[in-house]
Amino acid sequence: MKISFYFILFTILFIIYKFYWRRKKPKIKLTPLQEKNLKIFESKIQTKQETSIVFLQKNFWDVPSTISDYQNFIKRSKNDQNLYFLNQLSQFQQEDKKNLERLFNKYKDLKTNCIELEGTKNYFQDIKVDPLAIQALILVYYIGAKEMCKFTYEEFVGGWLRLSCSDLKLMKQEISSLSKNLSKEEEFENFYDFVFDFGKNNPNQKFMDLDCAIYFWDLILKKKFFLLEEWINFLKKQPEKIQIRKDTWTLFYEFVTTISTDFKNYDESSSWPVLFDEFVAEMKEKQNEKK
Known part of the structure; x- marks a missing residue:
């Protein structure tokens, strides 16, 4: 009986690990020097930690070079910024990109390979955003969309990757934060x-x-x-x-x-x-x- 009980318990724990814990984003492991440079960079530049690491990795963790690179980056159009993130993926962003591609494929039109009117309506419904409200306009502004009721792959996947949001729950939370950002x-x-x-x-x-x-x-x-x-x-x-x-x-x-x-x-x-x-x-x- 004891063996059977422990076997069942082990099986349950294994299933939980496989379908829940393994899906969680792995903790980013940095060396002491990298952690120090990350803190220095974040004390000078206000951005998300994931974004900071992308730029630091690209610049071999040299803080002055990273600051210069980031300042040049934010002067680009949002579309160029999206392409940058699609081409400069750090290791921990690979899973985020796959998640975003799954979402994009869920909403896209198979003929145009873009999220069109119907897909946009379904997407906004899933993240509980009124397409006629200002929050919808704020969303398209920050991910760099160029046309009404349409998202290209670069805009949707690259834009949300740049904003470090890889699922619908994170997107809903981010919209609230982006709305507050417009107070500047x-x-x-x-x-x-x-x-x-x-x-x-x-x-x-x-x-x-x-x-x-x-x-x-x-x-x-x-x-x-x-x-x-x-x-x-x-x-x-x-x-x-x-x-x-x-x-x-x-x-x-x-x-x-x-x-x-x-x-x-x-x-x-x-x-x-x-x-x-x-x-x-x-x-x-x-x-x-x-x-």
Whole structure:
């Protein structure tokens, strides 16, 4: 009886090891010198430990060279960053890449070898993200997607590999962290610029359709512009349907973040678009009527 009991116990423990513990990411073993250099690098550069190790390994654990390499890396486009991570896999990232490829294959369209509209809807449903909410836009920004409702292999696998997320649970957690990251003014400006190129109906267009511009302004600037509703109503009243060019899009964010609520610091002689002049004139008139 004892032998039978211990045999059953051993079998159960073996199954647990095989199907649970073995799937856990192995602990990264570093030499004392590598641990020291890792701490030095992380004291100067804020990034995830997995990312730090990728760059340190590439630069043979030389901290000054690694810092220089990383600073050059973050200046690249997110697509180039994704390709970098796909080509510079450290040993512990091999399993992460396989997990991400399994997810990509689950959602991809077999004809195009990309995650298309249907796959995107299923993916967002699985990570519990509303595709019409700002969190979806934040996700595509950080993984470097270029088109609506579409993820290429490089964007999905490379992007999440760069962000050190290899399963749906980690992705859900990361989205919350990335949303908080946009509280940094410089990062939000980069995000805002990204939205213009991402939101165009055609990548070759030099403008964004007004309906799209209104949708995205309403989505991302609700908490930043106190007159957003008035601005949107003003645009909808225009006699001719206008198109929003990149300079107008960029200057509008400057307008939102610098002009006072009474518009006293708005200078019509400055290089603001005529559209802004007309909006300010209308708002001043309404403010005067309330006095």
